[in-house]
Each structure stands twice: as C-alpha cells, then as structure tokens.
Amino acid sequence: MIAAGARSEAAARLLVVGADGRIRHRRGSDLVRQVRSGDLVVANDAATIPASLAARHVRSGCTVEIRLAAWASPDDPAAFVALVFGEGDHRTRTEDRALPPPVRPNDVLTVGPLRATVLDLLGSPRLIRLRFSVSGAALWAAFARHGRPIQYAHVPDPLGLGDVWTPLAARPFAFEPPSAGFALGWRALSALRACGVGVATLTHAAGVSSTGDPDLDRRLPLDEPYVIPSQTAAAIAAVRSRGGRVVAIGTTVVRALEAASTGDGVVSAGAGVATGRVTAATAINVVDAVLTGVHQPGESHFELLRAFADATVLQHMSTALEAGGYRSHEFGDVVLIERQGRCAPADHDATTGREPVPA
Amino acid sequence: MSHTDTIGGARIAVTGGTAGLGRALVGQFKEAGASVALVARTATEVERVAKETGAVGIVADVGRADDVHPIALQVTGGLGGLDVLINNASDLGPVPLAPLADTTDAAFEAALAVSLLGPFRLTKALLGALAGSAREGRGGLVINISSDAATSAYAGWGAYSASKAALRHMSAIWDEEMSESGVRFLSIDPGDMDTALHAAALPDADRTALRHPAEAAREVIAAIVDAWPRAATVPVEVDG
Ligand SMILES: NC(=O)c1ccc[n+]([C@@H]2O[C@H](COP(=O)([O-])OP(=O)(O)OC[C@H]3O[C@@H](n4cnc5c(N)ncnc54)[C@H](OP(=O)(O)O)[C@@H]3O)[C@@H](O)[C@H]2O)c1
Numbered sequence: 001m002i003a004a005g006a007r008s009e010a011a012a013r014l015l016v017v018g019a020d021g022r023i024r025h026r027r028g029s030d031l032v033r034q035v036r037s038g039d040l041v042v043a044n045d046a047a048t049i050p051a052s053l054a055a056r057h058v059r060s061g062c063t064v065e066i067r068l069a070a071w072a073s074p075d076d077p078a079a080f081v082a083l084v085f086g087e088g089d090h091r092t093r094t095e096d097r098a099l100p101p102p103v104r105p106n107d108v109l110t111v112g113p114l115r116a117t118v119l120d121l122l123g124s125p126r127l128i129r130l131r132f133s134v135s136g137a138a139l140w141a142a143f144a145r146h147g148r149p150i151q152y153a154h155v156p157d158p159l160g161l162g163d164v165w166t167p168l169a170a171r172p173f174a175f176e177p178p179s180a181g182f183a184l185g186w187r188a189l190s191a192l193r194a195c196g197v198g199v200a201t202l203t204h205a206a207g208v209s210s211t212g213d214p215d216l217d218r219r220l221p222l223d224e225p226y227v228i229p230s231q232t233a234a235a236i237a238a239v240r241s242r243g244g245r246v247v248a249i250g251t252t253v254v255r256a257l258e259a260a261s262t263g264d265g266v267v268s269a270g271a272g273v274a275t276g277r278v279t280a281a282t283a284i285n286v287v288d289a290v291l292t293g294v295h296q297p298g299e300s301h302f303e304l305l306r307a308f309a310d311a312t313v314l315q316h317m318s319t320a321l322e323a324g325g326y327r328s329h330e331f332g333d334v335v336l337i338e339r340q341g342r343c344a345p346a347d348h349d350a351t352t353g354r355e356p357v358p359a
Numbered sequence: 360m361s362h363t364d365t366i367g368g369a370r371i372a373v374t375g376g377t378a379g380l381g382r383a384l385v386g387q388f389k390e391a392g393a394s395v396a397l398v399a400r401t402a403t404e405v406e407r408v409a410k411e412t413g414a415v416g417i418v419a420d421v422g423r424a425d426d427v428h429p430i431a432l433q434v435t436g437g438l439g440g441l442d443v444l445i446n447n448a449s450d451l452g453p454v455p456l457a458p459l460a461d462t463t464d465a466a467f468e469a470a471l472a473v474s475l476l477g478p479f480r481l482t483k484a485l486l487g488a489l490a491g492s493a494r495e496g497r498g499g500l501v502i503n504i505s506s507d508a509a510t511s512a513y514a515g516w517g518a519y520s521a522s523k524a525a526l527r528h529m530s531a532i533w534d535e536e537m538s539e540s541g542v543r544f545l546s547i548d549p550g551d552m553d554t555a556l557h558a559a560a561l562p563d564a565d566r567t568a569l570r571h572p573a574e575a576a577r578e579v580i581a582a583i584v585d586a587w588p589r590a591a592t593v594p595v596e597v598d599g
Binding site for chain 2 (some may be wrong): 045047136139143161165168169170171172186201231
C-alpha cells in the first residue's frame with residue numbers, strides 16, 4: 001500500500017489558474033473555496049480495472065505482461081486493446097521494458113485458466129487487440145484473481161485495487177485511475193453541497209496514460225467509451241441556464257462532456273465514445289474549469305489544457321509548478337484551470353490579497 | 360407497491376449467500392427479478408448456489424482486508440453497479456460458546472474481522488456505487504444483519520455480541536453521515552432461525568421452535584421495500 005497521506009485531500013497542494021491567468025497557490029482542501037454556489041462539479045466515477053495481467057504467450061512459452069489499455073469496442077465486453085511487455089516488471093520504467101516475443105494474430109495468451117486470442121496488431125509489436133474466451137462475471141472473477149492495477153516505477157510499493165479506486169469509484173470501467181477524483185473525498189463532497197454546489201458524475205473509461213513508446217504515446221488517448229446519466233445532462237443544462245460554471249474533475253470528464261455536446265453546449269445523456277485528442281484547436285462548449293494532475297508538455301493530459309489556456313498562461317503555470325515543487329503523476333498534486341476569458345474567479349479565501357505560503 | 364415493483368430490476372449483493380438467511384434472500388431476490396451477487400468462502404457451495412439461482416457467485420472471505428476490493432470489483436462489474444448491499448455473513452466467535460474470560464484474542468479478533476470490519480470495509484469500497492445508484496434515483500441501501508445479542512447481554516456470546524452491537528451502532532452513524540448522499544442504512548434482527556450458525560451456538564436447542572430462514576428473509580425484504588422511498592433520489596444539482 002502506498003502511504004495514505006501521499007494523496008489525501010489535505011496533504012495535496014492545489015495550483016489555481018484563474019480565468020484572468022492569475023496564479024495562486026492553495027492547499028488541496030481549499031478546492032471547495034474555488035467553486036461557488038450554483039456551480040456544478042462533475043466527476044468520473046469509473047472504478048479502475050486490475051489491468052496488469054501476468055500471462056503466458058503459448059506459442060513461444062514466454063511469460064509476458066498484458067496491460068489492458070482500452071476497450072476495443074463499446075459493444076464487446078470481452079475485447080480489449082492491450083500492450084504486451086516482455087521480461088521485467090513495473091520497477092523498470094515503461095519506456096525501458098523489453099519487447100515481447102513476436103506476437104501474431106490468432107496467437108493464444110493464457111492468464112491463469114483464462115484464454116485470450118490475439119485479434120490483430122495495431123501497428124506496433126506491442127500494441128494488440130485481443131478477445132478473452134469469457135465475459136461478464138467469469139472475466140471479472142479472473143481479473144480479481146490474476147490481475148493487479150497498473151503499477152508505476154515511481155511508486156515502489158505494490159499498488160492494490162484499494163489504492164487506485166477513487167472515493168466515488170462505482171464500477172470497473174477505467175484502465176488507469178481518473179486520478180483527479182482522489183481530490184474529492186466524502187468530506188469535500190459534503191462541504192460542496194453545503195456551499196450550494198451540485199455534484200454529478202459520469203463514467204468514462206480512462207485508458208492508459210503511457211505506452212513506453214514515443215510513437216505510440218502520440219496516438220494517446222485511445223478511443224474511450226463513456227456513459228452520461230440523464231440526471232447529469234439535466235444538471236448541466238440547469239447550471240448553464242442560470243450562469244453557473246461546470247467544473248470537470250479530471251481531463252476524462254472534459255473528454256466525455258465535450259464529445260457528448262453539441263456546439264451550443266447541450267450535453268446528450270447516454271453512451272458514446274470519445275475519440276481523438278482535445279487540443280488548442282478544440283472548441284470547449286461545456287466545461288468552464290478543469291481540475292487535473294500535474295503533467296508535462298507533450299502528454300495528452302497537458303495538451304488538453306491548451307483548449308483552456310494559451311501558451312503563455314500554460315508556460316507561467318509550468319514555471320510556477322516547478323518553482324513550487326509540485327508533485328506530478330497519478331498520486332501527486334493538482335491544478336485547477338479556468339477557461340480563459342471566463343469571468344474572474346471567486347476565491348472565498350480570507351487571505352485573498354496575501355499569497356499564502358505553499359504548504 | 361409490490362415487492363416485484365421495488366426489488367425487480369434492483370442490483371443486490373448478499374454476503375454469506377450460500378446458507379441460512381443469506382441463501383433464502385438470494386432465492387427470493389432472484390424470484391422477484393433482481394440481479395444478485397453472493398459472497399461466501401466455500402467455492403463449491405458458491406458455484407452450486409450460483410448455478411441454482413442464476414446469481415453471480417463470488418468466492419471470498421469478508422474478514423480478509425485483501426478480499427474486499429476484489430469482491431467490490433466482481434459485484435459492480437458483474438451487476439453493472441449496486442443498489443442494495445446486505446452485510447449478512449458473520450462469525451460466531453469461539454465454538455462452543457465461551458465466556459469472555461476464556462475467549463482467546465484470536466477468536467475475538469476473528470469475530471470482529473468478519474462481523475464488523477468486513478461490513479465496514481465492504482461498505483466503503485461499494486459506497487461510490489451505492490451513491491451513484493442514489494444519484495440516478497435507484498436507491499442506495501445497506502442492510503446490516505444484526506441480532507438481539509446486539510442489545511441484550513447473554514453470557515457466552517461476548518465476542519459475537521460485541522461485534523453485533525458495534526455493527527448496529529456503526530449502521531446508525533453511517534446513516535447519519537450518508538443520508539445527504541442518498542445512501543440509507545438499516546440494521547435488522549432476523550430473530551432465531553434454524554441454521555448452521557444457530558446449531559453451532561446452541562446444539563441442544565429445540566429446532567421446531569426456530570423460524571425457517573425463508574420466513575425471516577421475507578421480513579427482511581418487506582423492510583427493504585418499506586425503506587425504499589426513504590432511500591430518496593438526491594438531486595444532483597442544488598437549487599441556485
Ligand atoms: N441463525 C440465527 O438464529 C440468527 C439469529 C440472529 C442473527 N443472525 C444473523 O443472521 C445472519 C445469517 O446467519 P445464518 O444463521 O443464516 O448463518 P449460516 O446459516 O451459518 O450461514 C452463514 C453464511 O455465511 C457464509 N460465511 C461465513 N463466514 C463468512 C466469511 N468470513 N466470508 C464470507 N462468507 C462467510 C457461509 O458460507 P461459508 O462458510 O462457505 O463462507 C454461509 O453462506 C448472521 O449475521 C447472523 O449473525 C442469525
């Protein structure tokens with residue numbers, strides 16, 4: 001288990017980039033002060049699948065790691081896009097992992113008693129589509145027994161499922177945790193409600209954040225299915241009609257809401273698939289602010305922020321994050337970015353005007 | 360409202376679902392049209408009941424911390440979410456029953472692990488699913504199976520009673536804390552039933568005087584149906 005304090009609301013730090021580009025340093029627990037009555041917070045309640053599976057490549061007899069990366073299709077509960085790694089484990093950085101033995105279509109991979117058939121290769125020796133011979137309860141039972149969450153080289157102790165499920169995690173749908181959701185514990189949810197802020201969720205199948213191959217990384221994020229409850233779509237319509245803001249907890253929420261929206265900002269409820277990257281060229285129609293982890297330029301999570309703020313503001317943000325020693329990666333600190341040009345942010349912090357010293 | 364109206368279509372998880380009260384609940388929920396997942400330790404029994412009823416069978420020990428998220432994964436993956444959690448599995452403590460003074464630490468800890476810590480951990484792991492269900496207007500209910508031993512002091516039942524008393528009070532606190540999220544908690548005493556647990560505790564009891572677990576299960580379901588409207592939809596947005 002990782003140190004519990006490492007990602008608790010209170011321990012985390014929060015960098016706020018206001019709609020006017022102004023940068024403020026806050027504690028993670030101050031998130032509640034950055035939203036105001038009438039706003040709506042939307043979180044991704046996908047639980048994380050234990051997507052790292054120790055497997056055997058039957059034709060070569062080699063041991064491999066299958067890392068489920070995304071659903072192959074929203075209609076096929078047994079088919080996945082997956083990365084295949086050779087010898088080594090998570091302590092080796094993903095980018096340094098050995099290639100698997102040559103994998104061909106129709107090859108069989110076994111995970112415990114489970115069989116998976118390789119459907120095809122996706123333009124790389126380590127990116128495949130595969131289908132398991134079972135689905136539903138039998139597949140979940142096998143994942144529960146033989147899978148574990150994707151591990152990170154920077155987290156030396158093994159991560160269990162309990163470490164990667166966010167407090168709101170509702171059903172296994174994501175391949176890596178929608179980690180901004182770690183900032184939203186039950187105490188924070190209660191405080192938001194008390195401030196007149198609505199809380200809604202959607203379920204978005206966050207895929208892997210890194211493949212270890214720069215060429216493949218450029219193809220991220222992969223297509224990600226999502227489901228938006230009708231209550232969430234209705235709450236967004238209500239908030240927009242009275243001028244409140246929609247605050248996305250995580251980039252996956254931005255992807256889902258923008259994929260499900262029409263140009264006028266109306267979000268359709270139901271299932272869909274988010275494809276392609278959100279970039280500087282993407283018009284943002286629904287989301288007014290996004291809470292996200294600390295990411296580096298080039299990573300798809302960072303590139304998405306270009307739709308919210310211009311290069312100068314993001315440069316200032318990166319400088320402030322580095323100078324302040326903010327922790328990047330899944331269990332680190334968080335950034336709240338308001339879409340530039342939106343009205344100036346409310347900060348109910350009594351210390352406004354005096355910059356608090358970062359914790 | 361008939362049971363089928365309420366329970367039919369609900370997604371329900373029952374721990375200790377292969378025998379006694381749990382088995383009766385699984386059967387009655389399935390008959391009413393619910394989607395059900397059951398948890399117990401003995402793989403062959405889990406398989407048998409899953410096959411008999413069409414429920415999702417999960418082999419796990421609710422007293423083990425490492426089993427909790429794998430249970431939550433299989434429950435929410437297998438059912439697509441969760442509306443009702445029934446913490447029914449329990450541990451009797453020392454068998455034959457023993458006075459507290461003769462109860463080993465290990466036996467006391469085992470009773471707490473299964474009957475108290477297990478429900479605590481499993482509830483936490485499934486809270487996101489239950490609150491999600493509440494937000495979607497489907498309910499969000501946790502039933503903790505209690506006992507008259509939670510409130511009366513019977514000599515020989517120390518470990519069991521302490522765990523049940525704590526479980527009962529924990530239910531009340533969960534209910535205070537989670538009602539704003541639309542998740543409600545009920546503590547239900549099923550009464551003396553003719554089951555393996557009862558036989559282990561009181562081997563000389565007159566079994567004809569005991570209730571059939573099916574009868575107790577019908578009462579538990581009636582209590583769920585009764586509580587359902589209280590497990591009210593929480594509006595996702597607050598009136599501005
Ligand atoms: N019987 C009574 O007179 C009475 C009176 C008051 C309250 N209660 C309460 O009613 C509930 C049901 O009791 P019962 O009499 O129906 O029990 P039972 O007939 O003995 O059945 C117990 C069930 O729980 C499972 N179980 C036991 N320990 C478990 C664990 N650690 N993890 C997962 N599953 C476990 C058992 O299967 P495995 O052994 O295969 O795991 C079995 O399915 C309990 O909470 C009990 O305290 C009973």
